[in-house]
Amino acid sequence: MxxxxxxxxxxxxxxxxxxxxxxxxxxxxxxxxxxxxxxxxxxxxxxxxxxxxSRSTKLIHGGVRYLEQAIKKLDLAQLRQVRHGLAERRTVIRNAPHLAHPLSLLTPVFSFFEGVYITIGLRLYDFFARHDTFPKGRWLSKKEAMAQMPTLTHNMHSAVQYYDGQLNDxxxxxxxxxxxxxxxxxxxxxxxxxxxxxxxxxxxxxxxxxxxxxxxxxxxxxxxxxxxxxxxxxxxxxxxxxxxxxIRPSKGVHITLPREVLQSDSAMLIPKTADGRVVFAIPFEDKVFVGTTDDDYADGTREPTLEPDEIRYLLDTLRPYVANVPDASEVQAGFGGIRPLIVSNRANTKALxxxxxxxxxxxxxxxxxxxxxxxxxxxxxxxxxxxxxxxxxxxxxxxxxxHYLVGGENYRFDDWHTLQATYQLSPDVCQHLMQTYGNRAERVARLIRENSEWAERLCTEQPYILAEVIYQVREEMAVTIRDVLARRWRLELLDWRLTSELAPAVAELMASELSWSPDEQATYIRQYQALVATFIRQAGLRTDLITA
The missing domain is CATH 3.50.50.60 (FAD/NAD(P)-binding domain)
Known part of the structure; x- marks a missing residue:
């Protein structure tokens, strides 16, 4: 591009x-x-x-909440949404298999009857999705559930497992x-x-x-x-x-917690909240996202950001389902988005x-x-x-x-072995390149032959290499620091401290490609770090997360 x-x-x-x-x-x-x-x-x-x-829950789904409402209220419109969603989720995964994949979700239940109720609902969900190859849902014993997600509360009776999809939005x-x-x-x-x-x-x-x-x-x-x-x-x-x-805008936010909160490749669906919503806890890269909220949002001129009461709400919602609930000080980042709900005569945004x-x-x-x-x-x-x-x-x-999307045709994750053998990169770097760029990962790695220093990592905590920034500018139209750190990579959603720390290194690479002057480069770094610092302050989190 x-x-x-x-x-x-x-x-x-x-x-x-x-x-x-x-x-x-x-x-x-x-x-x-x-x-x-x-x-x-x-x-x-x-x-x-x-x-x-770029600020979704990262799920590809028919909508278990819509199915429940469709059955309870005999609402054919909601049932139509479920059918559309389930039909489309397999297409989303097929067309970009490097960016989307099936995801296991567990729903903890606290009584036999609750387990029966949810199992029946998810059997219906599987029925509407019967033409795809997703694994079918099943009712897990407490022991089976704990084996999949060791951090679940011991107060649960059992758990119901089902499958939807996840994507890098x-x-x-x-x-x-x-x-x-x-x-x-x-x-x-x-x-x-x-x-x-x-x-x-x-x-x-x-x-x-x-x-x-x-x-x-x-x-x-x-x-x-x-x-x-x-x-x-x-x-x-x-x-x-x-x-x-x-349009009636609705704000939804997520918080980012350490991966250890779930210790699992499965996600969690929390089916009951104090105000009738559903909340997800979802592993994404090396973190867990917990969300989302659903509130009217009138200020369309201001970017929706994470606020202290939203952090408390999401942690309180998670509390009954895990053995050890993280403290607000363990929140490492967060993000907010605005849903484009169509105006109707329904009373509140979660019903639209x-x-x-x-x-x-x-x-x-x-x-x-x-x-x-x-x-x-x-x-x-x-x-x-x-x-x-x-x-x-x-x-x-x-x-x-x-139609396969860029990176999707003939994609095979195991090709990371060939990438490693050809370019002598670390296994985690090669796996990251395959999952990020698909069959174009080799084009990123090939840049190392232009400049061997581009094979270096930007930091020890993540598998990002310098060549990626060059590729993102040349081939993916990245023109700002945030384009790289928030969207080409997802670091802004994962770790605000590290995002701020890496901004100067990213800016230096971009400056060489986009002909930024030293003053422009310094200004862009300062502006982006100030933006990240604003997110941290508005969330009421520790100021030591802010890079000076």
């Missing part, structure tokens, strides 16, 4: 569809449209998956955008829409600003597709100030449907993809591009169900 070349195309071409927002749905729509042969522009005011799409969205670019789309980050040019009321071009340079220009397109998630109303109102808002809708404004012609969740991103994108096809009078059909 070449940002400069894409910007030149934006200024000189007219596109069939300009997609605003490069999260899961926008990047997915760009790939779908490019594979159908359309001329596609994909832009985002920040990085790929810079907002909600930010890198998955990046793979979608990268695949769209290789399919012919013009793709660029840090391009902010400031307005529209019109022929009468119909949109003819998007007025945009390059956030990195301050340059303004217009992107001409026959159609515009709004895929900005919780920020969709801002684009909708920019296109037509007379329409009603449709997360299914999606493709809206067309008859006055401006703007298409908006509203709602949805990560698991069904491909179906959402297909529905949106089907609407684009109707408007373009095209018969082209979606090809994304069987």
């Amino acid at each position: 070449n940002r400069k070349a894409s910007i030149e195309r934006f200024q000189n071409e007219e596109f069939d569809v300009c997609i605003i927002g490069a999260g899961s749905s926008g990047a997915g729509a760009a790939l779908d449209a490019a594979l159908r042969g359309y001329r596609v522009a994909l832009i985002d005011r920040g990085d790929f998956a810079g907002e909600t799409s 930010a890198r998955y969205a990046l793979a979608l955008a990268h695949s769209a670019a290789e399919g012919g789309a013009a793709v660029a980050t840090y391009i902010n829409v400031t307005g529209f040019e019109r022929n009468g009321n119909r949109l003819m071009a998007a007025k945009v600003e390059d956030v990195l340079t301050g340059t303004s220009f217009s992107i001409k397109s026959r159609l515009f597709l709004n895929c900005t998630g919780p920020y969709a109303d801002a684009i909708r109102l920019m296109a037509n100030p007379k329409i009603e808002p449709r 449907l997360r299914d999606h809708e493709v809206e067309e404004d008859p006055e401006s012609g703007l298409l908006s993809l509203l709602g949805g969740k990560w698991t069904t991103y491909r179906l959402m994108a297909q529905d949106a591009v089907d609407r684009v096809a109707e408007r373009l009078n095209s018969q082209a059909r979606s090809e994304t169900a069987t």
Whole structure:
């Protein structure tokens, strides 16, 4: 992906569809449209998956909570969500097996009858997923459950095990955008829409600003597709100030704890909380994420961050299910995201449907993809591009169900042995490269032949090597320190202290590729470390986590 070349195309071409927002749905729509042969522009005011799409629970699922509500309330809409989710989760894993995989989840129960109830529900879950190859759920004895997750409370009666999927959300969205670019789309980050040019009321071009340079220009397109998630109303109102808002934002946060909290490769589903939610404790790399919350969030101008009362809530929710609950001082990081819930007459955000809708404004012609969740991103994108096809009078059909993403085709994790033999890297480094870049891991390792120092690790705690930063700048459009540490790697979600410590080394590598001056480099380091320090302070955590 070449940002400069894409910007030149934006200024000189007219596109069939300009997609605003490069999260899961926008990047997915760009790939779908490019594979159908359309001329596609994909832009985002920040990085790929810079907002909600990089801050999910990292689960690919049909939604056990939706199934319970569907059965209890005979709600066919929720049942439809479950069926869609379960059908799509196998496609998500198939198309990028380096970034997504099945995940075992345990649900501790405290009585025989509770075990029966949950087992029946999960048997139904397996029934709707009967066409995939996921292992089937089963009821575990206390001894069996403790063998899988030794830190569970001894007060439990037993546990029910089932399977869903897990993904690296930010890198998955990046793979979608990268695949769209290789399919012919013009793709660029840090391009902010400031307005529209019109022929009468119909949109003819998007007025945009390059956030990195301050340059303004217009992107001409026959159609515009709004895929900005919780920020969709801002684009909708920019296109037509007379329409009603449709999005009710909901904030969800996660805390990051040491891996020892679970001591397991399985995750935990906590089925009952004080306010009727479900909470997950999920292993991710060398940590455990616990989340999520669900609260109205009105301030769309401010990044959602972790707060002390949210930490207390999540630790209190975890308390009945593990033998030794961590203290707040053991929280090592956290992250917050905003769900794009579609407005309805339901009373609260946790009851709002997360299914999606493709809206067309008859006055401006703007298409908006509203709602949805990560698991069904491909179906959402297909529905949106089907609407684009109707408007373009095209018969082209979606090809994304069987299209491997960048890094996914012919992927074999065991190829890390070949990588190690060829480049003499440590086993954990080679395994990390395979799981991060898939069949393109060798392209990263090959950079070592350009500069042998790039084989070095950035730190002893993680398997990251210097060559990755070079690759991320050259091939993955990383242009800021946070692009690397928060999304190309996931360190900002895992360890705030280490993230801050590594920022100068990452900046030095990026400066050599992006021609930053010494003053620019120092400024970018200072700004990013100040941002991380703000996260720590707002969470009420120890100030010794902050790098001076």
